[in-house]
Amino acid sequence: MTISLYTPITVGAYQLPNRLVMAPLTRMRAPDNIPTELMATYYVQRATAGLIIAEATQISPIGRGYPNTPGIHNDLQVTAWKQITDAVHAAGGHIFLQLWHVGRISHPDFHNGQLPVAPSAIKPAGNAITPTGMQPFVTPHALSVAEIAATIDDYAKAAKNALAAGFDGIEVHSANGYLLDEFLRDGSNQRTDEYGGTVANRARLLLEVVAAVTGVWGADRVGVRLSPSGTFNDMADSDPVTLFSYVAGELNGFNLAYLHLVDALEGDIRHGAKVVALEVLRKAYHGTLIVCGGYGQERAERTVAEGLADAVAFGQLYIANPDLVERFKRNAPLNTPDVNTFYGGTEIGYTDYPTLAD
Ligand SMILES: Cc1cc2nc3c(=O)[nH]c(=O)nc-3n(C[C@H](O)[C@H](O)[C@H](O)COP(=O)(O)O)c2cc1C
Known part of the structure; x- marks a missing residue:
């Protein structure tokens, strides 16, 4: 039988009706870092996705690096997220929460003047998006081993909070240059202790975080x-094929719900990325694989049919097309995402994209 995007799939503890995943999407519409009713409307509109991975959500105040992103480290946030998960469940959807620590991609203005944290005191090129506009990144504070242990604890607490908030599972954000990715890659990790140097040492923090959060959730509800x-x-690694093959191999041991890979994007290639082919990690990882990054309907269908991935996540297409499943099924035209309303703002460019039924 050929597998299509509409072939149901078991992902960890869940049977999902299709293989379209809503990618995690930061939208910066949570004033005071507390989720809102408007966010509930937005996620409910997209509840026909096989799985929603809710936007990156900080596990602790120091893990924050953008204005108006939600957190999952206090009771108000848990209560507010619970309204969203209840609404998505009432609409028949499944929703995971992406647990986020930005590491060095932050600014002292978020932390009463305190430095952002990272594996090593290496300043990334570029600017932080602060409440008063763009400001150059600063040289971060290199975490001590004791501070790393406290950070793992923050992940465990956030995982417990996500459970209390009624999510179906959690996704550990170890991508896109944030804290866990900073530890993985030798461009940002130049430690000389057990968290730096060898591939195994650089992967240690991610694996310890995964152990901590699967201890809370069970591995079949963690991606x-x-x-x-x-x-x-500003991420780089001298040998990403070796690094990420090792990480995929170690993650096999957990029996997770899934591994979610962001493919090389156009911008990565422009910036001279050393591309790790999907085929390499498909071989290295033995469980359910979700892939993301510039996929349209045709490429997604082909990737799933060829068995290169089990499901496909869509970012920009889900911003603009709440009924993406229906549109794909009918080969209907797609709405165009408006980049000007991606980050921050109101319902405009957020909950007002039309469905086919409108
Ligand atoms: C507005 C916007 C916000 C994003 N926020 C997140 C995020 O919170 N967490 C994450 O892992 N990736 C985030 N991404 C990356 C997307 O999840 C996805 O990997 C990327 O957009 C490529 O997929 P696409 O071509 O289908 O959009 C974001 C992308 C966009 C455009």
Whole structure:
């Protein structure tokens, strides 16, 4: 039988009706870092996706690096997220939460003057998006081993909070140049202790975080996101094929719900990415694989039919097409995403994209 995007799939503890996944999408519409009713409307509109991975959500105040992103480290946030998960469940959807620590992609203005944290005191090129506009990144504080242990604890607490907030699972954000990715890659990790140097040492923090959060949730309700070819946020590694093959191999031991890979994007290639081919990690990883990054309907169909991935996540297409499943099924035209309303703002460019039924 040929597998299509509409062939049901078991992902960890869940039977999902299709293989279209809503990618995690930061939309910066959570004033005071608390989720809103408008966010519930937005996610409910997209509940026909086989799985929604809700936007990156900080596990702790120091894990924050953008204005108006939601958190999952206090009771108000848990209560607010619960309204969203209840609404998505009432609409028949499944929703995971992406757990986020930005690491060095932050600014002292978010932290009462305190430095952002990272594996090593290496300043990324570029600017932080702060409440008062763009400001150059600063040289971060290199975490001590004791501070790393406290950070793992923050992940475990956030995982417990996500459970209390009624999510179906969590995705560990280890992609796109944020804290866990910073530890993985030798461009940002130049530690000389057990968290730096060898591939095994650089992967240690991610694997310890995964152990901590699967201890809370069970492995069949936990996914991990990696961006092996990513250059975003000034990321680089001398040998990503070896690094990410090792990580995929170690993750096999957990029996996770899924591994979620961001493919090389156009921008990565422009920035000279050393591309890790999907085929390499498909071989290295033995469980359910979700792939993301510039996929349209035809390429997604082909990728799933060829068995290169089990499901496909869509970012920009899900921003603009709440009924993406229906549109794909009918080969209907797609709405165009408006980049000006991606980050921050109101319902405009957020909950007002029309469905076919409108
Ligand atoms: C507005 C916007 C916000 C994003 N926020 C996140 C995020 O919170 N977490 C994450 O892992 N990736 C994030 N991404 C990356 C997407 O999940 C996805 O990997 C990327 O957009 C490529 O997929 P696409 O070509 O289908 O859009 C974001 C992308 C966009 C455009």
